[in-house]
Structures are given as structure tokens and as C-alpha cells.
Amino acid sequence: MQEFEYIRADDAASAVALVSGDPRAQYLAGGTTQVDLMLKDGVLEPERLVDITRLPLREITRDGDVLRVGALATMEELAADITVAQRLPFVREALLAGASTQLRNMATIGGNVLQRTRCRYFRDPAVAACNKRLPRSGCAAISGAARMHAILGANEHCIALHASDLCVPLVALDAVAHIQGPGAHRSVPLTEFYIVPGDRPDLENVLRHGELVTAIDIPLPPLGTRSGYLKVRDRASYEFALTSAAVALEISDGTIARARVALGGVGTIPWRAPEAEAVLRGARAGATVFRAAADAAIHDAFTVPGTAFKVELAKRTLVRILETVTGGSG
């Protein structure tokens, strides 16, 4: 295990200065991915860890129709927020479907958004072939034991999964990341934040080294919006998704005026499904249109024998949550 210097940051500006000025420095927040991949797996080898957990970035505040979530709010804290309970029920469902209470007390919202897209071969340095760990070294997962892997946004270079539950409703809602850099602040919608692997699976998002996510803005959908998150997994709790789906529907007189749809457990990034939204928009809720939306959502899937089942499972997951959210009137 690599030795490292531990520094506790007093303010965001000095934290950003410390990390941007040192290519071997990384941030430390809840640590549930960072410490795991670093100490346990030896995959990450920072030589300086800048602990940001005591920065004042923990508040959850409502400003009109936007909920601003400090990057250091924990998953449990966001799940307990009254606005989330009342206006964003599927965000709460996704939060509580993820990990365990212990991990949710540690894991921050910023860290959840920034969790590594990963797979068991990435986590194991004894495996030589991993384009994410070592560019152009190959991909052991393609011909290996694949199950908890991606089928959308995946290719022969990488099939590692973005395993977040929370990010699925967040991309559906067009949440926005606020980013502090050494020079300036910028904002990036999460739908433009993540990068599909292409031939560079080591690049997972648009952040430059040293940039710090300080908050996530979640736009509140209109009152009366019906939403739901369904997670399908190998055991009932404390397990990653095989497939999941987040939907938010604005329904007027039985007609879907607006649909937001995103999928989890299947993408190299949290997967927004605009094609499904287009099918649903203006349609009357019903079994036929739900299946058509699901067929539209899953296209150009890249499967290996271990993940081929996910094509149909993801479609059925989406149909099921659409039925649930519309009251089973299907």
C-alpha cells in the first residue's frame, strides 16, 4: 500500500489549491470508494490525501424550485430531508436502496456522483488487462466473468458499470453539479458530466484534476408529478443493481404530459433514456406504450454472454416501474 500524506483542509479554496497543484494529490471525503480502492485494493495510489470532510459544504437548502445539496451532505442526511421526502420520493427511494446505513452515514453526495465506474477486474491489480487502470492494456471482463457490468455506453474497451442508484433519478431530473476550480467556478448538468469510455475508459467525467464538486442542484418537478425507483438485484438488500429504473411522470387526464426516464445497473454512466421519454410524451398510460418505451430505451446494447440477460431485464424493470407509478392501470 502506497504511503501518503494526510492533510485536513480548512477551506475549499486551499483544498482546491493543494490538489490542483499536485498531480499526485486526491480528495478524501466519505472514503467509501477512495479508501476501499486505495488501501484495500491498491488500485489508487495518491501520495497526498486532502480531507475535505470538515469544509462547510454540508447544507441542504431549498431555493424556490431547486434543492441545493452541499457536496458533503451524506446519503442518510439527504434521505432524511423533508423536501426530498415530499417532492422527490424517487430520489429518497434510490438513496435508501443503496449500500447500507453504515455506508450511507459515511458516503457523501459529491462522492456518490464521483464514485468510480468500476468492475471486479479494475479492482484487482493482479489482473493485467484493464484499460481503465492501465490504458491500452486490454479488458479482462470482456472474456471473463461478467454479470455486474454495463451494456449501454459499453464497448470492447470497457464494460465497467457506474453503480450509483442516486445518480439515476438525478440524471432524470437534470441535476447540475457546481464545480470549483483553481481559477473559476462552473456548472455542468449531470447529463453532460459523465463520459462514456470510448477508447479511454480511464476518463470518466469532465472534471479536470483539482476541480472540486461543491454542490448538486436538484430541480424539483412540478407538484403532482408521480415518481418511482425500482431496483432489481441478486439479493433483497445491500446489493448493487442488476438493473434499475427511475421515472417521473406528469399525467393529465390519463395522458402523459412529460416523462423523465433513466436507467441504472446497465450503463457505463448513469443512463438517461430520452428515446423512452419521447415515446411516453403525449401518450396515454398503458401496457403497449410502456413496452414501446422500454424497447426504445435499450438500443445498441453491447453484451457479453454474462450480461445478455440485462437487455430484457432492463426493459421489464422499466415497464414495471411505469405500471407502479401510473397505479397499475397499465
Add this chain to the structure above:
Amino acid sequence: MAATNGRPGHQRPAFTQVDLTLSVNGSSRRLRLDSRVTLLDALRDELGLTGTKKGCNQGACGACTVLADGKRVLSCLTLAAQCDGREVTTIEGLSRDDGLHPVQDAFIRHDGFQCGFCTPGQIMSAVALLAEGRAGSDAEISEFMSGNICRCGAYPNIVAAIREAAGRNAGI
């Protein structure tokens, strides 16, 4: 430990020790530790508090569950340095002058264990679960205890113990 990180001419970081005050079960200790030391290893190896168990040591089993500022966390994925000035409670800190904590009593009465290795983590998690108000039904207990794995399969008795500690008699 790779002092050179495998890169020729590469120097190891200059400061790899960290000074901290660890407050555990009401008493404080000043420590100087390697920055890599986890809270779990600090508890067991530095403070001699071996009640907290090292199971998977990678955040998958819950055996290392302790309370940090009253919230249940995994000590195996927490750096000791991050706990500087925080209040940590371990299984050794639960008992009171007049005997065991009610959750400990309930685990004994309901035989909520077999080999016992996961038990300290189960009990710490259960104590937190009761404080969180998540013992409303057996299903709720099962869901919010799911971060604690018991390979002996003592789950029914664990749920029964927590149900009793929560003051409910029958399963729902």
C-alpha cells in the same frame, strides 16, 4: 510497501505520520499514527479494544461497525485521522454500571448469534437502528440491518432480539 512507488527516482511523501486525539467510549488518547491506519486498526492495535471485529476489511460485512458521533459507520473504511476530535463508541462502551446494554441482554436472551464473530457489529448496528427509529416492523429491521452479514444465519434470532429491545412483542 513501495517507498518508491515503482517509479525510478521517485521520493516517498515527506509526512506520512499524523497526530490525533481519539476519543473512544468517553476517554481520550493522543496518538501518532501512520496516516494509512484505519479506525478499526487503531481501535484494535493501538487501544487494545478488540471487541470490534475485522471481517472482510473492505466494507462488505459490517463486523467492524462502530458509532462515530452517534452514527453507525464502518471502521474499516474510515481513516483514524478522520476521527480526530470525534466521539467514537465501540461494543466495549455499551455496558453500564448496572450491567449490559438492553440490546446486549436481548441478544443473549434470544440467542442472536452462533459463532459470535459478527455479533459486536450486529449489536452496534442494532443500537443505532433503534435510535434511528427503524424497528417499526420485522421487515424494517431486516432492511436496515442488511449491512451486517451473519454467515451462521442467526438472522431470525437477531431480528427477535431487536424487536424485543424495541419494546414490541410479536413479529409484524
